[in-house]
Amino acid sequence: MARSILVTGGAGFIGSNFVLRTAAASGVHVVTLDKLTYAGNVHNLATLRGSSEHTFVQGDIQDRELVRSLLRTYDIAAVVHFAAESHVDRSILGPEEFIRTNVGGTFALLEEAKTYWQSLSADGKNSFRFLHVSTDEVYGSLGPNDPAFTENTPYAPNSPYAASKASSDHLVRAYHHTYGLPTLTSNCSNNYGPYQFPEKLIPLTILNALNGKAIPVYGDGKNVRDWLYVEDHCDAISTILKLGKPGETYNVGGSSEKANIDVVNTICELMDELVPGSPSRPHKNLIKFVTDRPGHDRRYAVDASKLRRELGWQPQENFRSGIRKTIEWYLSHKEWLDSVVSGAYKDWIAAQYATR
Ligand code: NAD
Numbered sequence: 001m002a003r004s005i006l007v008t009g010g011a012g013f014i015g016s017n018f019v020l021r022t023a024a025a026s027g028v029h030v031v032t033l034d035k036l037t038y039a040g041n042v043h044n045l046a047t048l049r050g051s052s053e054h055t056f057v058q059g060d061i062q063d064r065e066l067v068r069s070l071l072r073t074y075d076i077a078a079v080v081h082f083a084a085e086s087h088v089d090r091s092i093l094g095p096e097e098f099i100r101t102n103v104g105g106t107f108a109l110l111e112e113a114k115t116y117w118q119s120l121s122a123d124g125k126n127s128f129r130f131l132h133v134s135t136d137e138v139y140g141s142l143g144p145n146d147p148a149f150t151e152n153t154p155y156a157p158n159s160p161y162a163a164s165k166a167s168s169d170h171l172v173r174a175y176h177h178t179y180g181l182p183t184l185t186s187n188c189s190n191n192y193g194p195y196q197f198p199e200k201l202i203p204l205t206i207l208n209a210l211n212g213k214a215i216p217v218y219g220d221g222k223n224v225r226d227w228l229y230v231e232d233h234c235d236a237i238s239t240i241l242k243l244g245k246p247g248e249t250y251n252v253g254g255s256s257e258k259a260n261i262d263v264v265n266t267i268c269e270l271m272d273e274l275v276p277g278s279p280s281r282p283h284k285n286l287i288k289f290v291t292d293r294p295g296h297d298r299r300y301a302v303d304a305s306k307l308r309r310e311l312g313w314q315p316q317e318n319f320r321s322g323i324r325k326t327i328e329w330y331l332s333h334k335e336w337l338d339s340v341v342s343g344a345y346k347d348w349i350a351a352q353y354a355t356r
């Protein structure tokens, strides 16, 4: 029988990219547990419908009975935990769900994973893994000349989202230290690529450019993020799952720092090239500087040398190649974009941008 892994949040952006590639690899059965919040989309996994390599379960990671039953029924060998509320702006407008899912949900999963793990044979215990997918935002904000975040950078989260992820990281650490649960934590920089919900900077810019709508850039546009193509993140997660040392944390990043305005300008230039008949050319004319995000972190940069040195991982895409692929994917998946831009999405855009 194939080895089974439980993937939480596998219908979201990074989770679905991970599930699609993992279920395609032979010998792994993936059980996806996803609540299907506004950010989850079961159609992301449509190509796996009917596949014996994949089982989809709609449910909440806080439902301990459900988690307990999935771990036992499928004889789970590893948990890969993506499920979270992930958008910083939403955490500013409504932090409660972030505490519930990111802190309470991670706690529930850890409790059930611990009990399950304790019941395994010695071999099962040795090989079991709980991989917690986290973010570089737990480290706070860097000045222009500060060195990039390492695994030893002190935690200094600044948004409710970052604080909730930092809390979950601490819980994961404690379950390893106290109970011996074989945990792994990855702290990754900003991802982009197929299936990203168009509330985040890159897909929002592509969508608005396509529709001839204003492209909102917060503040002076000079905040810096370190961008990584989602496939490279998924590859890092597979590598950490296979080779990572229990109890360790690994930073993941693309060594690709860019100011937001440069990211937006690049997308606009590529849209000019890839949609030559667009009435919105030059797309740069759509850029609109708007009121800044409260508490907006100025700069993130990730030092991923531990992952490269110890586990041999390195990204395959650079920003130029990855962003072109990403735009081409959105242009060839307009039906996907149409399907996610629902009434609820329009309500969010109105609440977030109308008065900026
Ligand atoms: P996403 O918002 O696109 O997807 C989150 C998924 O979790 C959705 O499918 C949603 O339905 C599901 N979910 C939410 N609450 C749930 C619950 N209570 N029970 C079960 N499922 C639930 O997020 P993403 O961008 O794919 O991020 C995935 C993970 O990676 C998150 O933990 C995030 O913190 C982390 N991360 C994201 C980035 C990034 O740039 N997007 C970078 C580093 C780390």
Ligand code: DAU
Residues within 6 Å of the ligand: 086, 087, 088, 089, 134, 135, 136, 137, 188, 189, 190, 191, 199, 200, 201, 202, 204, 216, 217, 218, 219, 223, 224, 225, 260, 293, 300
């Ligand atoms: O660093 C990793 C994090 O990256 C992940 O943990 C988060 O889940 C993910 O959402 C992302 O957080 P950011 O806040 O950096 O991503 P976002 O796409 O929301 O914003 C990227 C930058 O662009 C940020 O500096 C804010 C800015 N921005 C964002 C939006 C939505 C704009 O200027 N305009 C916008 O409309």
